[in-house]
Amino acid sequence: MVFDSEAPVAVLDRIGPATPSDNFSSEPRVQTSAPSLRKAARTAARCTYKYVLRPILPWIFDWTLTRAVRAVRTARAARAQRASAATRRSTFRWRLARLLIASSKHHAFLDRAWITWLFRFTPRGLRRPLARRLLSLSPHYYVYQWTDRYSEECRRGEILRLEHERNAASRREICEKLLSRFLRPNMTVLDFGCGPGFLAREVSAHVAQVIAADVSRGAIACAQQLNPADNLTYVANRQADLSILGDSSVDFLYAFAVFQHLLKGQSVIYFREFARILKPGGTGVCHTVLSDGRPDVPAAACGWDDPQGAAPRKLFGAIADIFIQLFTGRWNPQGWADRRVDVRMVYFSAAEWTALLQQAGFKDVQVIPVSSISDLNDDIGNEHLVTFRK
Ligand SMILES: C[S@@+](CC[C@H](N)C(=O)[O-])C[C@H]1O[C@@H](n2cnc3c(N)ncnc32)[C@H](O)[C@@H]1O
Numbered sequence: 045m046v047f048d049s050e051a052p053v054a055v056l057d058r059i060g061p062a063t064p065s066d067n068f069s070s071e072p073r074v075q076t077s078a079p080s081l082r083k084a085a086r087t088a089a090r091c092t093y094k095y096v097l098r099p100i101l102p103w104i105f106d107w108t109l110t111r112a113v114r115a116v117r118t119a120r121a122a123r124a125q126r127a128s129a130a131t132r133r134s135t136f137r138w139r140l141a142r143l144l145i146a147s148s149k150h151h152a153f154l155d156r157a158w159i160t161w162l163f164r165f166t167p168r169g170l171r172r173p174l175a176r177r178l179l180s181l182s183p184h185y186y187v188y189q190w191t192d193r194y195s196e197e198c199r200r201g202e203i204l205r206l207e208h209e210r211n212a213a214s215r216r217e218i219c220e221k222l223l224s225r226f227l228r229p230n231m232t233v234l235d236f237g238c239g240p241g242f243l244a245r246e247v248s249a250h251v252a253q254v255i256a257a258d259v260s261r262g263a264i265a266c267a268q269q270l271n272p273a274d275n276l277t278y279v280a281n282r283q284a285d286l287s288i289l290g291d292s293s294v295d296f297l298y299a300f301a302v303f304q305h306l307l308k309g310q311s312v313i314y315f316r317e318f319a320r321i322l323k324p325g326g327t328g329v330c331h332t333v334l335s336d337g338r339p340d341v342p343a344a345a346c347g348w349d350d351p352q353g354a355a356p357r358k359l360f361g362a363i364a365d366i367f368i369q370l371f372t373g374r375w376n377p378q379g380w381a382d383r384r385v386d387v388r389m390v391y392f393s394a395a396e397w398t399a400l401l402q403q404a405g406f407k408d409v410q411v412i413p414v415s416s417i418s419d420l421n422d423d424i425g426n427e428h429l430v431t432f433r434k
Pocket of ligand 1: 079097153184185236238239240242243257258259260263281299300301302305306310424
């Protein structure tokens with residue numbers, strides 16, 4: 045064994061000279077500093093992480109995720125149980141489709157030019173089911189599709205078929221019980237706001253010619269598929285007047301479920317136009333939901349014709365609504381998107397109807413409860429008719 049004679053000296057040098065306290069201290073001579081404590085703590089933490097925490101981390105992650113997913117699923121199931129069958133059917137995807145397809149700048153009546161083209165490229169056999177699907181996107185047609193009228197088991201296509209039959213039956217009844225008394229075989233008749241054309245087709249069986257006009261190009265395209273007739277002409281009229289028709293060119297005109305969706309200013313223009321196009325002695329019949337003290341749902345509240353709604357704000361509103369829906373599972377009921385796809389209601393009192401029609405030049409204006417004429421198996425049975433003569 046070889047000893048290095050220098051080594052003990054070097055070690056002593058590094059320890060340093062003995063101090064007086066060294067001789068008398070009862071304390072051990074090991075010096076503990078703050079940095080070394082911190083280092084020990086760090087090492088202990090590192091070891092705990094490496095040998096205790098890290099092995100069980102995947103398990104903790106898995107446990108948390110499973111619990112979170114289970115909690116979300118339970119909440120959704122509870123919500124679904126609470127919701128009625130109708131609410132459950134009214135899915136986010138459907139509302140988004142309504143927003144993108146049925147709603148345009150001024151209303152949600154399905155006014156899309158491309159719908160006409162779509163029918164041209166669709167095989168004949170698929171055109172009627174397609175028309176039903178498209179109409180179902182607007183809140184104005186097939187109005188009971190989201191109510192509890194149809195059972196939960198009822199498939200979507202079946203609901204639309206039944207809604208189609210309900211509309212056809214309801215308009216047939218309106219024609220027989222309310223309009224037929226005014227119709228003569230030699231008459232030219234205007235259906236103002238004809239929608240999918242159920243009523244226009246019924247009326248066309250009793251008269252020489254029907255002109256069915258509507259502001260919505262989509263509704264007109266669907267009407268042509270669903271309710272055609274040889275003496276029935278559908279016209280998409282997006283103008284604010286009836287310049288598509290000549291003076292004194294019509295014997296009789298009617299409008300069902302239309303004027304409650306127009307602004308008062310628009311209605312006044314159309315009343316004047318009715319006076320122009322009706323032949324002397326010609327008659328008009330408008331269905332109305334009377335105000336009876338109900339407040340109007342103003343246009344701005346429905347997102348239509350809103351002069352203050354700047355486009356970017358609307359866009360952000362729509363995006364915000366979509367995100368709210370995605371993250372909360374609920375469509376924001378007061379949001380821009382919801383207002384845009386909803387129905388605008390504007391109500392007149394009986395006195396307003398009378399005054400406005402008289403100002404337009406009509407006489408014999410009468411506001412009559414439908415129930416006093418006939419019992420109708422439809423909401424319209426509880427509402428009113430306004431009749432007037434030129
Ligand atoms: C609830 S639907 C009623 C359809 C049909 N009259 C019926 O009773 O089945 C209202 C219709 O009025 C139409 N309409 C709204 N504003 C109009 C306007 N300014 N000119 C023509 N039609 C209009 C809409 O496009 C829609 O088709």
